[in-house]
Each structure stands twice: as structure tokens, then as C-alpha cells.
Amino acid sequence: MNRFLRNALLTALVLPIGLPLGLAAPCPTAAAEPSQSRIPALSTDKSVYLEGEDIWVTAYGEGKDWVGIYAKGEVPGGPPSIYWYYTASDAKSGEAVNIRKQRSNSRPEYQSLPGGAYTVFLLLDDGYTVSESVDILILPEEGKRLVPESASVYEGDFPVVTAFGAGEEWVGLWPSGADFREAEPLASFTVLPGNNGKKTALKPGSGSLSAGTYAALLFPSSGTSDDPISEAEFSVTAAKAPDAPKNGTYSAPRCAEGLAGGTVTVALSDSPEGAAAEEVYLWWGKDGQPLEGMTRLARAHAVRNPLTLDLPEYLTIPEGAEEILVLAKNRFGESPVLSLPLPPDAVPYRQGEVLFRFQVTSDWHVTDDPNHDHNRHLGMMLDDIAEICPDSAGIMVVGDVADHGRKSEYAQAEKIIGKRENVPPIHYVIGNHDVSYGDGFKRQMEIFNAFSGNDSLFFDRWIGGFHFLFIAADAVNFPLPIPRYEMDWIEEKLAEDASPEKPIFVFCHESILDTVAGSTAEEGWWGISNGKDLAALFSRYPQTIFFNGHSHWELASYNEMFAGDGKRDFRAFNTSSVGYLWTGYNVVPGEYLYGSEGLFVEVAEHTVTVRGRDFVTGEWTASAQYAVPGSWNVSASSEPEPQSETQSEPEQGSEPAPEASAEGEQPRQEARAERTGCASALHVSAALPLAGAAVLSLRRRKKSDPA
Missing domain, CATH: 2.60.40 (Immunoglobulin-like)
Structure with a gap:
């Protein structure tokens, strides 16, 4: 996106x-x-x-x-x-x-x-x-030239102010009510070019400030004979980590089916100011320890007490989980852990023997810089898939391969892919970054097709006996329309050899309004202008599973999966991003978050499971392990078979690209290797060590970067 x-x-x-x-x-x-x-x-x-x-x-x-x-x-x-x-x-x-x-x-x-x-x-x-x-x-105007970072700080911290001056100004700190003409400041600094307009800490010579109220004053010259230009008051409060939550409950109506969807209600401790919980974290646990190989289950701002956290309806209970671990957190530390046992009839989700696997990734945003985070994340993703899923039927890429659609960026992607063995077949959908820059839509399509091997804007493929549809808009201005001739083609292809018991996989860069995370009007990152018509088509084939990129919304978002809403009957998933993430945890339109994620799709005889993966930490995303609802009945004969495809007739924006590779690019070579099966979904063994009173470490580990 x-x-x-x-x-x-x-x-x-x-x-x-x-x-x-x-x-x-x-x-x-x-x-x-x-x-x-x-x-x-x-x-x-x-x-x-x-x-x-x-x-x-x-x-x-x-x-x-x-x-x-x-x-x-x-x-x-x-x-x-x-x-x-x-x-x-x-x-x-x-x-x-x-x-x-x-x-x-x-x-x-x-x-x-x-x-x-x-x-x-x-x-x-x-x-x-x-x-x-x-x-x-x-x-700023006079009177506003001394700006505190916060009106309250805690013991052990220093007050931070931003001072603005034209030369010779200085800032001093006194206890509130002190006579600044008589008493020496507890801390001071001169406003110089190096700190003018920048955050600067007021550090007392004693090394700390005791609890109380203080005033910082900005003076026009080196003495205190003049009245201050501006002042800022703040308080210092004693502080510590929160106490453990008092108690809690976990209710999961379908836990006997292995589904975790339900509510966790937590009663927080009655902490004084400075020790109050700011956030609450949940983890799947066993014997008081978090499950190995899984990220945290959920987090929420502690905006009320008691606090209720909702777990999505089709979230699955992982193998080995016996409890949900709850801890409170503030900036000074983490509380001891509260354990909420799973309901007595809860069981792990049983998906059955997996017959067919593939991955869905999006928004690589490869740059010209081989050392850029985006480029390194692509290598980490490929290495992770090769390690834990060597029998993958393919990697589906839902757009924005290149950050600016440049040949040089695609060349970098080729180098990263070419350095690795056991790379599954890769199938690409075009994204707005692939076509929005450069010499116009048609030329950018040619460059993209030369890299991807596509012959058209939209196409379908039969892979392992399953129907895969790759669709795209033929415009660059948002919101983007799926053209009428393509909509007709989609309708035809959805009907082709369709069975309500067998999933149809559809991939598009942009999302349909009000489906998955990032697609609401408030969040603002949906992108298909005629998404209502597209949703109506999908709803005629409820076995449709739609994957979109564009928003970069993290997999830990609550609306990661859309399971239908009464009017629209199909399934949809946000694929997050390999390059970098976007999160709505603090602000509704979202903000940047470092990370790299994608989805693993696993088809068994009677289940379809979509599983989030963190490529930076090499862990499964606990909050994005979904059982896809449907009346699935897939026989073992659907194991991977030679791929076939049909391309769309080139119309308007979908003219086929020249067969030759773009100048300076090497033809893409897809490595094939013998595959033996994805690594087991969840690993439950020696849990993370906890210090003292069972305090969980919330630091994310980071896998070593690929060469």
C-alpha cells in the first residue's frame, strides 16, 4: 500500500x-x-x-x-x-x-x-x-517558548523541556514557590544552537528529584534580574511496577471444538498513582510459562477496570496450551503473572493431516539498497519458509513487490531470491507501488510482468487441484475499480469446476471496505471502489477465501479474518506485510511498526487453517491462528500436482508484456526442491525462564539476519 x-x-x-x-x-x-x-x-x-x-x-x-x-x-x-x-x-x-x-x-x-x-x-x-x-x-509566541514533554514525571526520571530562543536565553529549575532570585536552581542549561528547539533534560546535580512539584523558567539573559519569558510546571511522582491482576475469567463457548473465541475479563489491582497498569498482556501458557514458538496472544490499553479482551471467534487453541497467562505492565516494569486455566472441556484444535500448503505474503517494498530492512526481511521470509515448510506449493505475493516499481528494485528482489535454494514457485499480483511511479501504467505493467513472468493483469491457476484467482485494478488513483470485463471474468472463473466443499483462493492487493483490519472507513486503507459488487460475486461462492495486502496492518489486529457479516458470505484475510508493519493499537489510522509478517495456509480433508507467522522472530503469531469456517471435504487426491493456468484476454490496462526480460534483468529462476512437509504447527517444550515472581519477558527476540 x-x-x-x-x-x-x-x-x-x-x-x-x-x-x-x-x-x-x-x-x-x-x-x-x-x-x-x-x-x-x-x-x-x-x-x-x-x-x-x-x-x-x-x-x-x-x-x-x-x-x-x-x-x-x-x-x-x-x-x-x-x-x-x-x-x-x-x-x-x-x-x-x-x-x-x-x-x-x-x-x-x-x-x-x-x-x-x-x-x-x-x-x-x-x-x-x-x-x-x-x-x-x-x-512559538512568547509565553509558549518553554514546553514540557510531560506535566508529570516519576522518581528516577528527569523533566524534559523544549526551549526556544534567539540567543542568550537560559532555563532553570526550582521547587514550586521558591524565589528564583534568591535560591540557586536545582538544574539549568543555556539555550544554544545545539539544543535550541530540541528536547533537553533538566538533570539536578544531586542526580534525582524527590516527589513534589517543580517549575522550569526560561530567562532572556544569563541572570535572573529579568522576569522569565516562559515557564512550565510539573510534578514528580513516586512510581513502581504494577501489582499482579487480582483475578480474572476466561469464557470460550466453542472451546470443546478447539476454538478459543470468547472473552477474557481481568480485574486489575488497586494501585496508587505511579504504579497503575498501563497495558495488559495475554499469552498462551503451560505450567506458568508462555508457549515456546508463539508470540503474545493479545494486548490492550488498561483503560478501565475490570478490563475485557475479546478473542476472535475462529481463533484456535494451540497444542499444549493449558492456561492463559495475564500480566499488567507500565513503564516501570511488569507485574507477576495471573494464570487463568482453560475451561475443563477445552481441547487443542485438530485440523487433521495437512494435504496442501502454501504461503501468502504482501508488500515486500524492495528498494535499491541491499541492506535496507525491507530487502533483509524478504530474505528472512524466504529462509523461514524453506526451513519450516519445504513442501510448500507456492508463495502468493499480493502486490507492492518494489517500493517504486523500478527495474533496479526488481533486480534486487531477483538477487535475494536467486541466492537461495528450495524456493517454492512464486506467483505475483501487482500493487499500487508497482505501477504508480515511472512512465505510466502500461510501461510499469511491462516492467512488472518482465519480473513476475505474468502475461496479464489478472489470471488464474490450478495448483494442486485447487483454483487460484489473481486479480487487480487497471488504474492508479484510489479508490481503484475492478473493470467490468474483469468482473465478468471473475464471475466465470468462480463457477469453473466449483464445489462448495473445496476452497477457491483469490488474491488482490487492495481490500474490500469494512472486511479485514485496515479496511474500515476510519482506518482508511481499503482500496476497491466497486468492492460491494466484488463481495456480491464472492458471496455466491461462500467457499471463496480472499487475501489482500496494501494496508500493512499487523496480524495481531482483531479483525485479521473476515468470516461474513450476514449480508456478505465469504472469507477474507489481511496478509500484513513483509517490508514493514502498520498498527492501529494507539491511533485509528495506524502508525509505523517495525516487523515482517505473512500467512501460512494449510488444507486438510475437513479443515482449512490460516496461520500468521512473524518472520523477524521466527514465531507463530498467537493471535492469528484461524480455522476457516466452511463445509470442507477435500480428498487426499488434492495433493500438489503440476501447475496449470489460464490467462485473461488482454484488454485496456492488461496488455501482455514483451516476453524478453527488461534490460539489465536476468530471467527469474524458481528453485524447485524435494519437499518433506511443514514443521509442526506449535512447539511446546522448555518454556521461557521467568525471573523472581514469575515475571514474563516481553522482549521480542530477533532471528539472525540472512546473509
Whole structure:
């Protein structure tokens, strides 16, 4: 998906917007040499501004070189720029431009460019290569030039303030009510270029502050004869880790079928301020220890007491689980563990002998940089699949293979894949990042097809006796329509040799509104404009299992699986992302989260199971182990067989690409190897060691990076 295209989704305008881990950013180009003179390629009319004052930027560039303004300390290619423009198309090279009036990314906290330190960058060729940069400072109005990071801190912490000045200002700290003209400050610092507009800690000479209230004062000169320009008050509170939750209950109506769906209700301890729980974590456990090889089961902000956490209806109980472990957490530590035994009739989910397996991944976002997190994550994913599922029937990639759709990025993907053995067949759907940049949709399709081996925008394949449909929109502006001729084709293919007892697997980059995590109107990352019509088609074949990417939403999200809603009767899954994740845990539209995830699909005679996998830690995602509802009856004859496929007739945006590989690229070689079966779903053995009063370690382990 284009991670930060919030405005694009609302205005049907795909803005290239920079992002941690290579999301599209206002992607601009190489600065033209401003002749032989010493005139800088980038400059601003001033270095210090007042809030609301115009900021005039002069930049020399060509093609798609671009200028972006970021909060100080941010790196292009990480968070998106706040405002940006192309130097040679949105303006004339060398022309002064008011950066406040240029293209805006969706960063509400910075939209007005509030007081603070910023950096203006000149970047090359629609990318993140920095040509030049200029630091500027925006001063808030007087009275607001000393900003505390928090109105309350805890013992052992230091108060942190941001001071803004034009020169010679200084900050001092006193107990509230103290006469600053008589008493020496407990801590102080001078506002210098290195800390002006930046967060700075007030560290007392004694090393700590006792509980109480304090005041920080900003003065205009080195003495205290003048009244302070600005002040900030805060309190210091005694603090400690929370006590263990008092008690709790776990109710799972279908636990006798191996389904974990239900509610966990936790009564938190009555803790004083500074020791209150901020979050609650759940883990599958055995003998007081978390199950090995699984991530945490759930987490939630401790917004009420008692707190109820819902577990999804079709979540499965793993082999070996005897209890749910509950702990409370705040910034000072974790509580001892509360154990909630499973109901007496609870059993592990029995899927039966697995006959057919494949993986679904999405949003690789491979970049030109071989050392980029995205590129390393691709290698980790391939290694993980080869290790635990050597008999995989294939890896389905649901779009956004390349971060900007460049030949060089596809070449990097080829190198990563080519360095590995036992790579299953890989099947690709196109995503918006694959076609939104470069020389137009048709040319980008040709580049993508040369890499993927596809002959068309949409196509189907029979793999191991199962029908796989790969579909895509033929446009770049969001929300995207599935064209009528493709909808007719989908209808025809869904009916082909269809059986209500046998799943049909469908793959598309974008999601259908209000189905899986990331697809709600509030979250804003759905993408199929005629999704209602597509859902109606799928509902005629309830055995349809639809996989989408685009949103990067983490697998730990509650709505990971859509199981139908009374009006729509099909199944859908969010595939998360290999490149980087997005989470709605703190804010509804979501925010960046480091990680790499994907799905394993396992078909047995009477079950279909979809299992989330964390490729960074090498663990199963406990909150994304789903039994897919359906009247499945798949015979053992459905074991993998030679693949066959039918391509769509090329129409409009789906012209076939040339058979030859794009210049500079090597034909993709898919390694085939003898396969012996996926590793057992869950491993339950020596549990994680717990220190003292059984406190769980919540640190994520990280597998060694691939070479």
C-alpha cells in the first residue's frame, strides 16, 4: 500500500509520500548544477521564523528532484515529509517558493508547522538521496517558548523541556514557590544552537528529584534580574511496577471444538498513582510459562477496570496450551503473572493431516539498497519458509513487490531470491507501488510482468487441484475499480469446476471496505471502489477465501479474518506485510511498526487453517491462528500436482508484456526442491525462564539476519 497516502485515499490522488521503510514518498530527483557559481542548490530566506511566518525556499533541480520539509531529526525515507514540491514542475528551478503552500502529506501534528526545529531537504530523482539540507527554527509566541514533554514525571526520571530562543536565553529549575532570585536552581542549561528547539533534560546535580512539584523558567539573559519569558510546571511522582491482576475469567463457548473465541475479563489491582497498569498482556501458557514458538496472544490499553479482551471467534487453541497467562505492565516494569486455566472441556484444535500448503505474503517494498530492512526481511521470509515448510506449493505475493516499481528494485528482489535454494514457485499480483511511479501504467505493467513472468493483469491457476484467482485494478488513483470485463471474468472463473466443499483462493492487493483490519472507513486503507459488487460475486461462492495486502496492518489486529457479516458470505484475510508493519493499537489510522509478517495456509480433508507467522522472530503469531469456517471435504487426491493456468484476454490496462526480460534483468529462476512437509504447527517444550515472581519477558527476540 502507499502507507502514507491518507490524502490520496480521500481525494483519489496517489501522492508519493516518503515512509519509514520505503513507502512511497513525495518522490522527487537530481538537483541540477546551479552553474559554476557558489550559489547553493538549496537555501531559505532566513534561519529563524515566527509561527505562521512564510518560509521561502529556493532550490535548483531538474526532472523529479524535490524539496521536502521534515521535523528536525527525521530522515527522508522514514516518516513522510510535511510539505513538499518538485523543483522543476511544481515550481521553476531556482525560484523562491513558500513551502507552506506546497503539497501536503497527512501529518496533522505538523500541518501548521508549529514551533520547533525543522530541516529542509533537496532530494534527487523522486527518491531519498539527499543533495543538500538546511536547518531552520520556528519560534512559538512568547509565553509558549518553554514546553514540557510531560506535566508529570516519576522518581528516577528527569523533566524534559523544549526551549526556544534567539540567543542568550537560559532555563532553570526550582521547587514550586521558591524565589528564583534568591535560591540557586536545582538544574539549568543555556539555550544554544545545539539544543535550541530540541528536547533537553533538566538533570539536578544531586542526580534525582524527590516527589513534589517543580517549575522550569526560561530567562532572556544569563541572570535572573529579568522576569522569565516562559515557564512550565510539573510534578514528580513516586512510581513502581504494577501489582499482579487480582483475578480474572476466561469464557470460550466453542472451546470443546478447539476454538478459543470468547472473552477474557481481568480485574486489575488497586494501585496508587505511579504504579497503575498501563497495558495488559495475554499469552498462551503451560505450567506458568508462555508457549515456546508463539508470540503474545493479545494486548490492550488498561483503560478501565475490570478490563475485557475479546478473542476472535475462529481463533484456535494451540497444542499444549493449558492456561492463559495475564500480566499488567507500565513503564516501570511488569507485574507477576495471573494464570487463568482453560475451561475443563477445552481441547487443542485438530485440523487433521495437512494435504496442501502454501504461503501468502504482501508488500515486500524492495528498494535499491541491499541492506535496507525491507530487502533483509524478504530474505528472512524466504529462509523461514524453506526451513519450516519445504513442501510448500507456492508463495502468493499480493502486490507492492518494489517500493517504486523500478527495474533496479526488481533486480534486487531477483538477487535475494536467486541466492537461495528450495524456493517454492512464486506467483505475483501487482500493487499500487508497482505501477504508480515511472512512465505510466502500461510501461510499469511491462516492467512488472518482465519480473513476475505474468502475461496479464489478472489470471488464474490450478495448483494442486485447487483454483487460484489473481486479480487487480487497471488504474492508479484510489479508490481503484475492478473493470467490468474483469468482473465478468471473475464471475466465470468462480463457477469453473466449483464445489462448495473445496476452497477457491483469490488474491488482490487492495481490500474490500469494512472486511479485514485496515479496511474500515476510519482506518482508511481499503482500496476497491466497486468492492460491494466484488463481495456480491464472492458471496455466491461462500467457499471463496480472499487475501489482500496494501494496508500493512499487523496480524495481531482483531479483525485479521473476515468470516461474513450476514449480508456478505465469504472469507477474507489481511496478509500484513513483509517490508514493514502498520498498527492501529494507539491511533485509528495506524502508525509505523517495525516487523515482517505473512500467512501460512494449510488444507486438510475437513479443515482449512490460516496461520500468521512473524518472520523477524521466527514465531507463530498467537493471535492469528484461524480455522476457516466452511463445509470442507477435500480428498487426499488434492495433493500438489503440476501447475496449470489460464490467462485473461488482454484488454485496456492488461496488455501482455514483451516476453524478453527488461534490460539489465536476468530471467527469474524458481528453485524447485524435494519437499518433506511443514514443521509442526506449535512447539511446546522448555518454556521461557521467568525471573523472581514469575515475571514474563516481553522482549521480542530477533532471528539472525540472512546473509
